[in-house]
Amino acid sequence: MKNSILLGSLFLASFFMEAQNTAPLDTIFANDQKNVALFFPNPIRQGITGADNFVFTYNREKEQFFGLLQAKPGKASNLLVINTNGSIFSYIVSYREQLEKLNYFVPQSESIGFEQPKFTEGSDSTNIANLFTDKTFYYERFCSYLLTRKQRIGSIQKRKNGIILSLENIVFDKEELYFVIKIQNKSSLDYDLNFLDISTQTRKQGKKKSLQRISQFPNFKYDVPTKVAEKQIKRMVYVLPKFSLSNDKMVVLKLNEKNGERNIKLKVSNKYINNPN
Structure with missing residues (x-):
């Protein structure tokens, strides 16, 4: 996920980093034998690493x-953590076989800035506030970030007549689920x-079991194509309100071709919905 690209929230935060706090990033070392604990001055609201070989x-x-x-x-990669008060902490993370330190107590002074703007008397607060309260701004940057990641939730795909529909990832963020979808021609x-x-759908259980289908209306769609040319791949993101499913239900992705019959239904188990990345 991927090298120097950070979480979508950092796109917002970078506008408000205070110059006095922009010191060189410290490096935190970790391995796969021990847990390295990081204690912050406020509860953690969000934390993400920049590569799949690191897990926070x-x-x-x-x-x-x-x-x-x-x-x-x-x-080596990076770790970005946002506390509940909006404080942002950023570190370089690196693998090391032998660890000298297992516990880090992070002071507030190590924060590189705040997620929300701090207005001064002379700032055009109205224009800035309008920009950053527009959720489309956040959606676009976070969806763009998700399309750069190599993280996968599993091998979930269905093919028909040379068309492959895949669900690559489901990510939970800010009370919403981000579905990363791929169409390959x-x-x-x-x-x-x-x-x-x-949509969500009830699994069929016996001849008398009725089939319930409920459409899930996205809050936002990103990079949805109108055409997938031959031999091409298109990837997109659907943002849905958070939901969970019982064991007798599943999610169905229905792909429909305009003026054609290469239609695909991709069924997704409830376990992927209830355990997103």
Whole structure:
């Protein structure tokens, strides 16, 4: 996920970094044998690493002040953490077989800035506030970031007549689920997209079991194509309000071709919805 590209929130935060706090980033070393604990001055709201060989875990359900870092051998990357008060902390993370330090107590002074703007008397606060309260600004940058990541939630795909529909990732962020979707055209004929619909559906259980289908309306769609040319790949993101599913339900992605019959239904188990990245 990928080298120097950071979480979408950092695009917002970078506008408000205070010059006096922009010191060189410290390096935190980790490995896959021990947990490295980071204790912050405020509870963690969001934390993410820049590469798949690093994992930063924290309690997403109940606010806590610490997170755990582990690493596998690979290139160095970065860790971005945002506290509940909007403070931003950023570090270089690197793999090391032997660790000299297992616990880091992070002072507020190491914050590189704040997620939300701090207005001064002479600033055009109205214009800045309008820009950053427009959620489209955040959606576009976070979706763009997700399309650069190599993270996958599993091998979930369905193919028909040379058209492959894949669900690459599901990411939970700010009470929403981000579905990263790929359409690959291996045929010799262009694919004109009519619509791509996401719905929840009851699994069939016996002859008398009725089928319930409920459409999930996205809050935002990013990079949805109208055409996938022959031998091309298109990737997009659907942003849906957070939801969970019981064991008798699943998600269905329905891809429909305009003026054609290469229609695909991709079924996704409830376990992927209930355990997003």
